[in-house]
Amino acid sequence: MTTFREGWETALYGPDGFYRRERPAAHFRTSVHASALFGRAVARLARAVGTSEVVDIGAGSGELGDILRAEGLAVVEVELDDELPSSIAGLAIANEWLDNVPCDVAELDEDGVPRYLLADLSLGEVVSGNDLRWLEEWWPLQEPGDRAEIGRARDLAWASVVERLAEGGVAVAIDYGHVRAGRPPYGTVTGFRAGRECDPVLDGSCDVTAHVALDSLGGSLVLQRDALRALGVSAARPSLELAQTEPLRYVAELSSAGEAAELLDPSGLGGFGWVWTAAGEAAVRRASRALTD
Numbered sequence: 001m002t003t004f005r006e007g008w009e010t011a012l013y014g015p016d017g018f019y020r021r022e023r024p025a026a027h028f029r030t031s032v033h034a035s036a037l038f039g040r041a042v043a044r045l046a047r048a049v050g051t052s053e054v055v056d057i058g059a060g061s062g063e064l065g066d067i068l069r070a071e072g073l074a075v076v077e078v079e080l081d082d083e084l085p086s087s088i089a090g091l092a093i094a095n096e097w098l099d100n101v102p103c104d105v106a107e108l109d110e111d112g113v114p115r116y117l118l119a120d121l122s123l124g125e126v127v128s129g130n131d132l133r134w135l136e137e138w139w140p141l142q143e144p145g146d147r148a149e150i151g152r153a154r155d156l157a158w159a160s161v162v163e164r165l166a167e168g169g170v171a172v173a174i175d176y177g178h179v180r181a182g183r184p185p186y187g188t189v190t191g192f193r194a195g196r197e198c199d200p201v202l203d204g205s206c207d208v209t210a211h212v213a214l215d216s217l218g219g220s221l222v223l224q225r226d227a228l229r230a231l232g233v234s235a236a237r238p239s240l241e242l243a244q245t246e247p248l249r250y251v252a253e254l255s256s257a258g259e260a261a262e263l264l265d266p267s268g269l270g271g272f273g274w275v276w277t278a279a280g281e282a283a284v285r286r287a288s289r290a291l292t293d
């Protein structure tokens with residue numbers, strides 16, 4: 001019987017999978033699409049950690065790369081079927097990649113035993129081994145019927161990036177997610193089609209995503225709101241005086257403040273997590289200063 005994870009994998013990345021046919025921007029809006037301020041902040045982060053090279057993992061249609069190149073940076077885009085570079089000495093960014101990495105889903109049966117969810121939503125084998133250990137450590141289930149996404153597939157995907165960091169390299173995964181203290185009891189698997197949330201059907205007709213267990217990835221976690229502020233993104237509105245003296249600049253600054261507000265909104269994009277790891281003491285210092293000061 002097909003597990004939910006196998007069905008999810010085929011629905012997104014199989015021969016007729018959603019991501020083989022569709023352009024992500026047609027179905028949902030990431031920070032990259034919300035405003036060029038996001039890409040410019042990533043460019044500032046790259047410069048702050050001392051590099052002009054960015055690896056964009058899960059690059060989608062490459063909109064982030066366009067902004068980074070306009071900022072004078074060299075960009076390597078990694079999409080389906082591309083190999084990750086064997087060594088990353090610059091900045092690696094994965095914006096909303098890990099939520100699209102299919103993972104197993106566990107549900108507690110009536111006897112309180114965790115079992116794998118199958119693609120037809122019935123329950124299969126008992127969860128055991130590393131998956132069980134992951135659940136016990138990161139997302140303990142409480143009541144029969146409770147569900148959890150087992151984050152090991154995302155942890156492993158992210159580890160495959162982090163292990164490629166060379167001295168000075170920095171990797172940042174940006175995504176919606178949760179931490180151990182606030183996991184939802186019924187899991188978070190969701191579908192998106194044409195900009196709207198829908199049932200996560202595994203037939204390739206929609207995107208299927210689940211929030212990321214950000215704390216199990218390893219690394220330091222900072223909220224997007226705080227990271228972007230530290231990188232100079234501000235939602236401060238221009239003074240009304242400017243409207244009199246330089247009306248065009250006033251309108252531009254007002255629009256930029258509106259876009260920044262969307263990126264910083266704590267109940268929206270601003271609540272996303274930035275999980276970062278840097279290789280070497282100097283890189284840790286630089287990244288920490290850039291992302292948290």
Ligand SMILES: C[S@@+](CC[C@H](N)C(=O)[O-])C[C@H]1O[C@@H](n2cnc3c(N)ncnc32)[C@H](O)[C@@H]1O
Pocket residue numbers: 019024030031032033057058059060061078079080081094095096097100101
């Ligand atoms: C939600 S989209 C994000 C696109 C872009 N980063 C953005 O912020 O707009 C996720 C992207 O990850 C890509 N992806 C999924 N698994 C991947 C893998 N193993 N390697 C590279 N890209 C992958 C998908 O094809 C998709 O384009």
